Amino acid sequence: MDAVKDADVRDVIVVGAGGMGRAWMDVVQARVGLRPSAVVDIDTSAARAAAAERGWDVPVFDDVTTALREAPADLLLNVTIPEAHRTVSEAAIRAGIPVLSEKPVTPTVADAMWLGALSVTRGVLLATSQSRRHSAGISAFRAALRDLGGAGQLETQFFQNPRFGGFRDEMASPLLVDMAIHQFDQARFLLGSEPESVYCEEFSPSWSWYRGAAAAQAIFRFSNGARFGYAGSWCADGLMTSWNADWRASAPGGSATWDGEMTVRMQGAEGPEQDVSVGSASEGLDAALTEFLTALDGGEAPSGEIRRNIRSLAMVEAAGESASTGNRVELDSVFARAGAAALAEAEAAGEVEVVDQLRAWEGGPPR
Ligand SMILES: NC(=O)c1ccc[n+]([C@@H]2O[C@H](COP(=O)([O-])OP(=O)(O)OC[C@H]3O[C@@H](n4cnc5c(N)ncnc54)[C@H](O)[C@@H]3O)[C@@H](O)[C@H]2O)c1
Missing domain, CATH: 3.40.50.720 (NAD(P)-binding Rossmann-like Domain)
Known part of the structure; x- marks a missing residue:
């Protein structure tokens, strides 16, 4: 060469x-x-x-x-x-x-x-x-959360039904290990805070076509006191969410939602529900x-x-440990x-x- x-x-x-x-x-x-x-x-x-x-x-x-x-x-x-x-x-x-x-x-x-x-x-x-932390939609949602005083409660739903074949079908925790890291990382980006602990349940719905657990629910506590709730499945036929998931947040100044694509909405204690303008951005x-x-x-x-990304990975590992032990897990113990x-x-x-x-x-x- x-x-x-x-x-x-x-x-x-x-x-x-x-x-x-x-x-x-x-x-x-x-x-x-x-x-x-x-x-x-x-x-x-x-x-x-x-x-x-x-x-x-x-x-x-x-x-x-x-x-x-x-x-x-x-x-x-x-x-x-x-x-x-x-x-x-x-x-x-x-x-x-x-x-x-x-x-x-x-x-x-x-x-x-x-x-x-x-x-x-x-x-x-x-x-x-x-x-998935790079999109016009997530940037607009994040800006809306800032305008509302910062989210204290953030919820996401991720429901998809891919038939991959290959390595994901054989993994013990395909959803948590190969996908949930995106939503966990998005939550860190949206909250502007770092995760401290998690309680998680991971399971295999009876109709799942994966060898491992393709569904999970988790609650994270962040260092600023915010809670982040995650519900996800990789074996959910019908009414699928965006691959960026579907989001809702509650903040001192009101609430905001993001459909994972180009629709961001917000509303305060008074006044009408409004569409937030979503610009264009370099994505993905x-x-x-x-x-x-x-x-x-x-x-x-x-x-x-x-060094900045490792806490998203630690969220996955802590969630997996919580799912296997049934206990709430502190991220500090994962790092130790x-x-x-x-x-x-x-x-x-x-x-x-x-x-x-x-x-x-x-x-x-x-x-
Ligand atoms: N960001 C996203 O949205 C997104 C989407 C899909 C996949 N991914 C990630 O991308 C990565 C690849 O996923 P994929 O769907 O392309 O998987 P894949 O199975 O289609 O491809 C992986 C390739 O890596 C090769 N490979 C395995 N071990 C190797 C080695 N030691 N040296 C060289 N090649 C090796 C395999 O032969 C295979 O061709 C994974 O980490 C996955 O999590 C990210």
């Missing part, structure tokens, strides 16, 4: 050529200033087909380490299945290549703390694309990529930077256990700087 590089163009390695990997390839294709340099998938026929469909004349690899050695790279998109996220991102960070990863950044908080500490000590950016993957590239250009850290596990691993590996960083993060990375 020609190593001569155009200063204004960044080379991108895309790892994972499934449904979402292909969506990311289209985002790369549409973005001026990015150039694909390799596609990686353990299934090289999928990688080859995805590249060919887009007319990309790039090498295809079945493992990320070889790709990082042989193809030029300024950034790497990690769009593999969750179980592969840590290995793929770690290889890139060790090679000095910034990573924008699909959610969840890793399957566990312990892995995320380990990887976060590695990213910080190596000075190599690792961020998660939490695409494209917006997450813009934040990431801005940071690479020396701008602000992206909202999905691993995860931090200890990550530290033990870093000590065993002799990663001195990572050890120091993890020791400084007792109770979780700074907010």
Whole structure:
């Protein structure tokens, strides 16, 4: 591969050529200033087909380490299945290549703390694309909540019925682990506060076509006293909500709703119900990529930077623990256990700087 590089163009390695990997390839294709340099998938026929469909004349690899050695790279998109996220991102960070990863950044908080500490000590950016916090609708809803004095009670309903096939059908907690992180992350964005505890029940409706639990209900308490209620199902035929979920909030100045798409409404104690104007905005993957590239250009850290994103992942892990124990779970206890596990691993590996960083993060990375 020609190593001569155009200063204004960044080379991108895309790892994972499934449904979402292909969506990311289209985002790369549409973005001026990015150039694909390799596609990686353990299934090289999928990688080859995805590249060919887009007319990309790039090498295809079945493992990320070889790709990082042989193809030029300024950034790497990690769009593999969750179980592969840590290995793929770690290889890139060790090679000095910034990573924008699909959610969840890793399957566990312990892995995320380990990887976060590695990213910080190596000075190599690792961020998660939490695409559903970027939309015109959520921005308008958030602004409405601010105008009403800040939500004290936030409720969401997520009801969908996808027939995926593949890894989600086999997961123990497909909804909580692969989807709910979006709504949990959206709640952090909307409340402007951080979660402290959760009580959750996770279950499998009798008609579910998943091996694991495809439905859940949870109540989170946030540090500003707000409560966030979540009800979700991935096996709900009929009357589906938006993939961004359906939202309602109660605030000192009144109430607001968002249908997850373009309809935001609000009403105070007096006066009529009003439509809130929803403008246009960079959305989804494209917006997450813009934040990431801005940071690479020396701008602000992206909202999905691993230290900022880790609390969304911790909400998932705490909810799962609550569902399996029947107890309310404090996020501090999740960070204490995860931090200890990550530290033990870093000590065993002799990663001195990572050890120091993890020791400084007792109770979780700074907010
Ligand atoms: N943001 C969103 O709205 C959204 C939507 C869908 C999926 N996702 C996320 O995107 C990721 C991928 O999901 P998907 O639907 O494309 O899954 P998928 O199963 O369709 O594709 C994943 C691909 O990764 C490949 N892969 C697995 N391990 C690998 C490894 N070690 N190295 C290289 N390739 C490997 C698989 O062969 C497969 O082709 C997941 O983390 C998922 O949660 C996000």
